[in-house]
Amino acid sequence: MSTALVLTKQEFLEHWLGHRKLTRRVIEAFPEKELFNYAIGGMRTFAELTKELLSIAEPGLRGIVARDEEGYQHNLPLDTKEALLKRWDEDTPKIIDLFNRIPEEDFHKEHNLFGEYKFPIYSNLLYFVDNEIHHRGQGFVYLRSLGIEPPHFWERF
Amino acid sequence: MSTALVLTKQEFLEHWLGHRKLTRRVIEAFPEKELFNYAIGGMRTFAELTKELLSIAEPGLRGIVARDEEGYQHNLPLDTKEALLKRWDEDTPKIIDLFNRIPEEDFHKEHNLFGEYKFPIYSNLLYFVDNEIHHRGQGFVYLRSLGIEPPHFWERF
Numbered sequence: 001m002s003t004a005l006v007l008t009k010q011e012f013l014e015h016w017l018g019h020r021k022l023t024r025r026v027i028e029a030f031p032e033k034e035l036f037n038y039a040i041g042g043m044r045t046f047a048e049l050t051k052e053l054l055s056i057a058e059p060g061l062r063g064i065v066a067r068d069e070e071g072y073q074h075n076l077p078l079d080t081k082e083a084l085l086k087r088w089d090e091d092t093p094k095i096i097d098l099f100n101r102i103p104e105e106d107f108h109k110e111h112n113l114f115g116e117y118k119f120p121i122y123s124n125l126l127y128f129v130d131n132e133i134h135h136r137g138q139g140f141v142y143l144r145s146l147g148i149e150p151p152h153f154w155e156r157f
Numbered sequence: 158m159s160t161a162l163v164l165t166k167q168e169f170l171e172h173w174l175g176h177r178k179l180t181r182r183v184i185e186a187f188p189e190k191e192l193f194n195y196a197i198g199g200m201r202t203f204a205e206l207t208k209e210l211l212s213i214a215e216p217g218l219r220g221i222v223a224r225d226e227e228g229y230q231h232n233l234p235l236d237t238k239e240a241l242l243k244r245w246d247e248d249t250p251k252i253i254d255l256f257n258r259i260p261e262e263d264f265h266k267e268h269n270l271f272g273e274y275k276f277p278i279y280s281n282l283l284y285f286v287d288n289e290i291h292h293r294g295q296g297f298v299y300l301r302s303l304g305i306e307p308p309h310f311w312e313r314f
Contacts, residue, residue: 006163006164006165006166006168006169006264006279006282007163007164007169007264007279007283008163009163011163011279012163012164015280015283019287040197040298040301040302041298041300041301041302041303041304042301043298043301107163107164122163122164122168123172125163126164126172130176130290131310133287133290133291133294134290134291134293134294134297134310135294136291136294137290137291137292137293137294137295138294138295138297138298140291140295141197141198141200141295141298141299142298143198144197144198144199144200145197145198146198147198153288153291
């Protein structure tokens with residue numbers, strides 16, 4: 001394995017946190033009703049997609065740190081925009097704390113995430129961020145189709 | 158700067174190439190007509206989004222390797238699905254070659270990408286991949302709204 005450094009632990013965390021700020025803006029941009037009732041082509045609502053993201057990020061990191069293989073639960077009891085944003089904000093410091101607790105030498109060790117996805121930890125973490133970008137991009141389309149301008153993709157502050 | 162290793166150069170490249178394979182499947186999944194004519198909410202067609210991706214990946218890497226700050230040109234003369242896929246496939250070996258030519262010690266040096274985006278090279282490269290995931294996620298919604306099942310998000314082979 002090459003030891004060339006593309007990305008440090010801290011850089012990865014900052015990259016992820018920047019994406020989380022943008023995703024939070026997208027949740028905020030939805031009207032309450034459409035957040036929970038609107039979707040395109042039989043897909044999930046953006047509230048449902050947000051719950052998926054919430055059920056992966058902090059719980060997944062918790063599993064990685066504890067080497068726990070408990071499954072995920074996407075169906076979180078969060079039924080208002082306020083509740084989704086509150087959980088989003090509560091999870092951020094937990095994510096920072098948990099991420100910082102992953103020993104540097106462990107990023108290339110395997111972890112059977114949620115008892116289902118056995119990959120190196122770095123790969124699990126990339127999946128968390130990729131999946132967030134993917135679903136948030138879908139939220140952008142929902143917003144546009146509702147006539148609402150989404151935040152800029154590069155707004156990560 | 159921490160020297161903790163999250164991701165090696167080779168791992169990053171493989172991660173990106175896996176995403177490119179998935180994006181190629183999404184281009185393929187569109188019917189010819191809808192690839193060039195269909196969009197939601199005043200957005201760009203998936204052909205236009207694909208041209209943006211094509212105009213960033215290989216040209217951006219070329220700029221990074223040559224430290225050239227020439228601007229991008231999204232409006233590529235590619236007017237059929239076949240032409241888009243052909244360019245996609247032609248770019249892949251170029252991307253591999255160019256990426257491998259970035260010296261390991263340069264990933265944290267700044268480059269003024271396309272004469273506009275002055276960030277460390279690792280950050281430019283993350284943007285390439287993030288932007289591809291973002292727009293591809295939008296393509297998933299277009300496909301779903303056309304009644305076409307997109308490929309699985311985790312299909313990177």
